[in-house]
Amino acid sequence: MVQRILDQRYELEELIGGGGMADVYKARDCLLNRPVAVKILHEEFKQDKEFVDKFQREAQAAARLSHPNIVNIYDVGVADGDHYIVMEYVPGRTLKDRIRQEGHLSVSESLRVAREIAEALAHAHANNLVHCDIKPHNILMMADGHAKVADFGIARAVTESTMTYSGNVIGSVHYFSPEQAKGTMITPKSDVYSLGVVLYEMLTGKLPFTGDNPVSIAVKHLQEEPVPVRQIDPAIPPVVEAIVSKAMSKDPAMRPTSAELVQDISQAERMLMVGSQPMPQMAPMAQDPDATQVLPRVQPTQQPIPPRRAPQDEGYEEDEP
Incomplete structure (x- = not known):
């Protein structure tokens, strides 16, 4: 299967995955000159018309999806009786x-x-x-x-x-x-x-x-x-x-x-x-002098009140009659 070119466009380079139902190949899109992944269904499934019709409908529906967390589907087709889907190639691990x-x-x-x-x-x-x-x-x-x-x-x-x-x-x-x-x-x-x-x-x-x-x-x-x-x-x-x-x-x-x-x-x-970081420290607010506050009880001082001095003590003199 490797080195085969599907529809004169997708050149299969190497088998990169697969299971009991389909194989996945890394391929090159010869028209756009970019790597792609091609999934080809196994032989036994291409004989089931109901299955093939369902496969085609849903592959085309998925191709309309466009999201950064979804592998893009570029194309779906049939080449020499083999049903395939062309997808975005994502290097790396699962x-x-x-x-x-x-x-x-x-x-x-x-x-x-x-x-x-x-x-x-x-x-x-x-x-x-x-x-x-x-x-x-x-x-x-x-x-x-x-x-x-x-x-x-x-x-x-x-x-x-x-x-x-x-x-x-x-x-x-x-x-x-x-x-x-x-x-x-x-x-x-x-x-x-x-x-x-x-x-x-x-x-x-x-x-x-x-x-x-x-x-x-x-x-x-x-x-x-x-x-x-x-x-x-x-x-x-x-x-x-x-x-x-x-x-x-x-x-x-x-x-x-x-x-x-x-x-x-x-x-x-x-x-x-939030739970893994310390809570930010609040900047101290300017104190409002008129704000209601709880203050400690103020004890009255016991200092004696000085006696009132006579007028003459203040430097005045009484008027003569």
Whole structure:
């Protein structure tokens, strides 16, 4: 596949990722002379017309998104029967790679990355697009530390390392919502739940639910509550634990919207910033002499009153009659 040129424009250079459903190549856009990433679906999926139509519609919808925390989609097409998506090439590691290398992220860094993901989701949700597969593997970390959400283009169709029931792709088992586990309707709040799981993992370095097989993990999403993050790390502030707990509510109605989650995280960041810095010293105010004040009791002095001197003592003389 490498060295192949798609549609006489995209020259595939090297395989940089992939899974059971698609492969991702670094490529060069020969027309604009820039690096791009090209995702090509595997052979078995191009024979399913319903799937291909869905893939095309949602890839085109995702291409309309424009946000600094979303990987841009430049093009979608078919070359010799292969369906592909051309995306912005983001060099660097994924959020999953960073968590594996560092163990876990600091509270402030976890909140910042989660806020950027939530801002990306809020933009997508405002444009009626649900990602359906938010996980650290799909979050690309740029050289300057900012996060970009990837795989919007095939979110509803197929993604790498996803789980299927009866042919319906519903998300990655460690990160998907209870409604995805049940196979019921997916909404924007399904993405919020998944982001709650990602924030949990960033803070603790652990997944909230694990098991011997995908079905047992799915059941835990439906029936069990995760170990609170402060039980794993007591240094995590209660306000942050509350954000994780609310985002991971079993009932979608109890979760915030993505836009509300942005506000909640921003407020927590401000609170923690104030809490970590000494309070500024107030400049002394000029004293108002007429202000009401509490004064110490004044004790009267016991000095004798001098006698009044006679007029002559003052240097005057009495008039003669």
